[in-house]
Amino acid sequence: MIVRPAALLQDMARMDPDAWRLLEELLHLGPDWVAATDRSGVFPSSLWRTDVACFYNRLNLPVEYGGTPLTGSAVRRAALFERIGAFCPGVLIGLPGPGLSMPPVLFLGTDAQKHAYFGRFTSADRPIWGAFAITEPQGGSDATAMRTTARPVADGYVISGTKCFITNGGRADSFVVFATLGRDKGRFGIRAFMVDAATPGLSVDRREDMLGLRASQLTSISFNECHVPKEHMLGHTGKRGPLVDAFTGAQGAWDYMRPALAACINGACTGILDHADALIGDADCGLARAQRAQASDEIERLRAELLSSRLLALRAAWIYDNGRPAALHASMAKAAASTLAMRIAMSLNRLFPLAALRRGDPIEKFYRDAKAFDILEGTGDMQRLMIARAFPGAAFGRP
Amino acid sequence: MTASPTLPSDFISFTPGHAALEVSDAVSRLCAALRKTGDDASVAHESLGASVREVESLDVALLLSASVEADAVADTLFHIASALASANPTAAWQGLLPVPAGVALHDLPEYKGLAATMLALPGTGRALWSPVPLWPLSGEVLSIEADALLGPLVLSAQAPSSVLPGFAHGRLARFDPPDHGTGRRQLRPTAQQRLRELSTTLLAGLLDGAVRRIAEEAYAYAASRQSFGKPISQHQAVMLRLADIALDQQSLSLYLQGFAQSAARFEPKVSTCGMNTGHISDCAARIARDSLQIAAAHGYVEGLPFKRLFEQIRTIDAALVQTIRLSVP
Numbered sequence: 001m002i003v004r005p006a007a008l009l010q011d012m013a014r015m016d017p018d019a020w021r022l023l024e025e026l027l028h029l030g031p032d033w034v035a036a037t038d039r040s041g042v043f044p045s046s047l048w049r050t051d052v053a054c055f056y057n058r059l060n061l062p063v064e065y066g067g068t069p070l071t072g073s074a075v076r077r078a079a080l081f082e083r084i085g086a087f088c089p090g091v092l093i094g095l096p097g098p099g100l101s102m103p104p105v106l107f108l109g110t111d112a113q114k115h116a117y118f119g120r121f122t123s124a125d126r127p128i129w130g131a132f133a134i135t136e137p138q139g140g141s142d143a144t145a146m147r148t149t150a151r152p153v154a155d156g157y158v159i160s161g162t163k164c165f166i167t168n169g170g171r172a173d174s175f176v177v178f179a180t181l182g183r184d185k186g187r188f189g190i191r192a193f194m195v196d197a198a199t200p201g202l203s204v205d206r207r208e209d210m211l212g213l214r215a216s217q218l219t220s221i222s223f224n225e226c227h228v229p230k231e232h233m234l235g236h237t238g239k240r241g242p243l244v245d246a247f248t249g250a251q252g253a254w255d256y257m258r259p260a261l262a263a264c265i266n267g268a269c270t271g272i273l274d275h276a277d278a279l280i281g282d283a284d285c286g287l288a289r290a291q292r293a294q295a296s297d298e299i300e301r302l303r304a305e306l307l308s309s310r311l312l313a314l315r316a317a318w319i320y321d322n323g324r325p326a327a328l329h330a331s332m333a334k335a336a337a338s339t340l341a342m343r344i345a346m347s348l349n350r351l352f353p354l355a356a357l358r359r360g361d362p363i364e365k366f367y368r369d370a371k372a373f374d375i376l377e378g379t380g381d382m383q384r385l386m387i388a389r390a391f392p393g394a395a396f397g398r399p
Numbered sequence: 400m401t402a403s404p405t406l407p408s409d410f411i412s413f414t415p416g417h418a419a420l421e422v423s424d425a426v427s428r429l430c431a432a433l434r435k436t437g438d439d440a441s442v443a444h445e446s447l448g449a450s451v452r453e454v455e456s457l458d459v460a461l462l463l464s465a466s467v468e469a470d471a472v473a474d475t476l477f478h479i480a481s482a483l484a485s486a487n488p489t490a491a492w493q494g495l496l497p498v499p500a501g502v503a504l505h506d507l508p509e510y511k512g513l514a515a516t517m518l519a520l521p522g523t524g525r526a527l528w529s530p531v532p533l534w535p536l537s538g539e540v541l542s543i544e545a546d547a548l549l550g551p552l553v554l555s556a557q558a559p560s561s562v563l564p565g566f567a568h569g570r571l572a573r574f575d576p577p578d579h580g581t582g583r584r585q586l587r588p589t590a591q592q593r594l595r596e597l598s599t600t601l602l603a604g605l606l607d608g609a610v611r612r613i614a615e616e617a618y619a620y621a622a623s624r625q626s627f628g629k630p631i632s633q634h635q636a637v638m639l640r641l642a643d644i645a646l647d648q649q650s651l652s653l654y655l656q657g658f659a660q661s662a663a664r665f666e667p668k669v670s671t672c673g674m675n676t677g678h679i680s681d682c683a684a685r686i687a688r689d690s691l692q693i694a695a696a697h698g699y700v701e702g703l704p705f706k707r708l709f710e711q712i713r714t715i716d717a718a719l720v721q722t723i724r725l726s727v728p
Contacts, residue, residue: 304675308650308682311657336646384642385635391645392618 005314008079015069022055023070023080027087034088035360041207041214043094043127053127056096062106065114066122074256074317074326078263082310085267086274089369092264094215097121098130099168100377101176103253104192108234108246117194120174131172133163133195133221134250144186148223150179150193156230159193159223162205167376169219170207173197176234177223178246192234192246201226212368213376251327254377258330259320262313265337265373269306269344272366273299276348279355286354295351302344309337328390335383338373345370426482429453433487439707450487454494460501472502473597477604477659481652484608485615488711489566491605499597565710595722599671600662602719603655606679609715610686613708614648617641617690620703624694637693644689651682676720687712 013020037043060077061067071077084092098105098121105117121128139145148161159179166172174196181189195202201224208218234246279285280295287295316329345367349356355363374380436442436450459479463472476498483491621632621641631637655674662671691698691705698705 301675301677304654304678305650307657308654308678311653312649315653332646332649335642336650339646381639384639384646387642387645388632388638391641392615392622 005079005082005310008076009083012070012076012080018051019055019068019070022052023084025052026091027084031362034091035365037088037091037094037215038212038360038365039214041210041217043091043215048096048127050125053096054125057121057124057128058097059095060097060099060102061118061121062102062114065118067118074259074320075314077260078313078317081260081264082267082270082313085264086271087267088215088271089264089268089373090213090215093167093213094217096127096129100132100253100257101130101174103256104132104176104234104246104249105194106256107252108192108249110235113194113231113234117174128173129168129171131166131169131175131219132253133166133169133175134178135163135165137162137164137220144183146178146180146183146190148177148179150181150191150228150233152181153227157191157193157228157233159195159226159228162220162222164220165208165376166219166221167216169221170204170217175202175221178250179223187247190246192249193228194232194234195223195226195228199226199228211371212365213372255320255326255330258334258377259313259316259326261377262309262316262330262333262337265334265341266306266310266313268366268369268373269302269309269337269341272344272348272362273303273306275362276351279352286352298347298351302340302347305340305343309333309340312336328387331378331383331386331390334377335380335387338370338380341366341370341373423478423482425457426479429457430482430486433483433490436487436490437704438487438489439701439704447489450490451493454483454490457494459495459498463498463502473600473662474656474660476502476597477600477607477656480601480604481608481611484605484715485612486608488605488609488612488708488715491608492566492711492715495601495605499594499601502597563714565707565712565714596662596671599674599719599722600659602715602722603659603671603674606683606712606715606719607652607655609708609712610648610651610683613687613690613705613712614644616704616708617644617693620694620697620705631693640689640693644686644693647682647686647689651679651686654678654682672723674723676723680716680720683712683716 055068058067060071063069063072069076070080081092093099098118102118105114109117117130121130134146136145136147138147148159148163150157150159157179159177161179163169163177166175169175174194177193177195178190179193181191183189203222203224205220205222208220210216210218234249276295276299280287280292280299285292312329313333316326316333319329320326345363348363349367352363355361356367358364378386432453433450436446438447438450457479459476463476467475480491480495483495618632618641621637622630624631626634632641658671658674687709691709694703694705697703698709700706
């Protein structure tokens with residue numbers, strides 16, 4: 001298997017030219033637009049022409065359920081996310097569409113559930129968002145500590161609890177919510193539910209004032225006795241049946257998304273290094289000739305590290321597309337990219353201190369965004385613990 | 400100011416080429432045998448010499464020339480070097496170092512009738528031209544002469560040598576003109592560039608294999624060493640270090656492979672001289688440092704392979720960096 005990202009992007013542009021044109025429109029909005037989005041954390045409503053909204057709604061849907069072929073494989077997702085990430089990672093994460101709520105539905109849902117959930121996105125003529133709600137205030141990665149409950153009732157379930165750090169939670173039209181049937185059942189008691197944002201008892205408690213990635217609107221959500229029809233439990237028809245380990249579905253979502261997220265981070269790194277190169281090339285950049293040469297060397301070195309990181313992400317995507325276990329490689333890709341992003345951010349702060357002081361400057365913004373990368377969708381420490389456990393048996397061979 | 404190239408030729412293959420797969424059986428068998436022999440200080444010269452001869456008997460230069468498409472030679476060389484170095488760095492280094500010049504002699508028309516940049520070392524029983532990479536700018540040649548395994552390599556007083564760190568049987572020799580008992584033959588510049596490209600690829604493969612080996616050793620040691628009633632691989636501080644070893648090893652491996660594949664296709668714009676030596680050296684050094692640290696004092700003394708691999712990695716890396724520097728047009 002050969003991966004040629006640039007050629008792949010050209011193929012993708014031919015695959016869905018209308019969608020590609022809309023994507024290019026976004027990428028040409030410019031740094032002032034990005035800075036404004038970073039300040040406000042919202043997209044201007046003027047962005048959402050009907051054709052634009054319809055495109056982004058189906059950006060991350062499976063092709064067989066009406067999604068765009070641009071994201072029809074993990075390698076394509078990686079190539080595309082890298083491209084958009086270079087524009088602005090916060091905008092990419094905040095775009096409409098099902099986001100991380102898609103993979104659990106794809107992995108756990110029945111065909112009817114998939115049609116119902118994905119159909120919301122393909123039929124809408126306005127931007128709509130989906131959100132993935134698993135993290136709780138008391139515990140992040142420890143699924144067995146989950147406190148949000150799903151209490152069976154005659155015609156469904158009643159969900160109660162609080163979820164936090166939900167990407168796009170404030171603007172979401174629907175959620176995939178993870179809750180336990182009983183803490184004594186451990187991870188095997190966890191179920192995933194499709195929950196409409198208009199469900200009585202569901203409330204947005206708080207939109208977090210984030211350090212960076214501000215367009216992605218991290219949110220806390222409460223579920224106060226939210227009644228959910230039995231048909232909305234993913235993988236279950238409501239009848240008694242074999243246990244469905246919903247946490248496996250959550251892990252599947254991370255495997256699905258982490259290579260693309262790593263690619264998004266790598267794209268952001270590429271974007272900021274291009275910006276740094278442009279600054280160095282400007283005679284008025286504030287660096288003496290010797291300092292410019294030194295800065296160029298440092299940028300070149302960071303680009304070498306970025307190449308390693310890009311290859312890790314592309315390989316993880318390629319492994320995923322080949323149907324092989326990708327969790328380890330996805331974790332490596334994400335951990336490497338996020339570590340590198342922070343290193344780049346610190347280097348650029350040192351090379352361009354005045355830019356680092358100007359609120360909204362790309363270098364100032366990147367420093368804030370980069371810190372998020374090592375936290376969202378599993379912290380770097382969690383990724384490393386997973387790598388240390390999985391690496392010996394899986395990865396000394398190639399690839 | 401233009402941005403550096405991002406991907407080598409915007410191309411990466413995550414599986415070894417067909418050519419590498421075709422030779423993989425023979426290489427795999429040899430790797431298994433070489434692992435058993437080992438290359439630490441306790442291994443007798445004769446055994447180590449036999450291992451080197453085993454590598455030589457693969458005749459990689461001929462194999463690459465006869466069985467591998469021209470645009471896959473460098474990639475295949477990288478994978479063979481990596482596999483053998485992970486099994487036995489000393490035997491791989493010593494047995495493969497002449498391969499680039501050997502390939503050149505076999506393959507490229509402009510090499511016909513020439514002897515590459517080669518040395519004939521004094522005091523050897525073979526009295527043959529020994530095709531080793533030569534770094535003329537520094538006047539130094541990093542070489543392990545095969546016959547040195549059979550006894551101390553005697554060099555003339557004008558060509559003093561020192562033991563190569565990590566390779567007890569290797570010598571770093573300096574040959575100042577005129578050659579005291581040595582001979583040299585020169586190549587045309589384009590042929591020299593190609594030779595350096597292959598030498599870089601070979602050294603990159605050797606480095607890839609050696610760092611993979613020390614990473615393997617670190618994971619194996621951490622799984623076997625008990626502390627506070629459980630393997631140290633279950634202590635979080637150690638796990639984080641192990642994970643960083645894995646991240647560095649995989650990052651470095653993909654980076655080196657990417658350039659080897661570019662070199663394989665003779666892509667002038669993405670020569671191996673575009674490799675970033677800072678990234679390579681730091682990655683390799685971190686892997687060696689952290690792996691030895693896993694074994695702590697047991698890694699610092701003779702017995703376990705860490706001490707030897709720690710030095711071998713530095714030596715291979717130094718050779719690679721020097722070759723890359725000299726490859727820059």
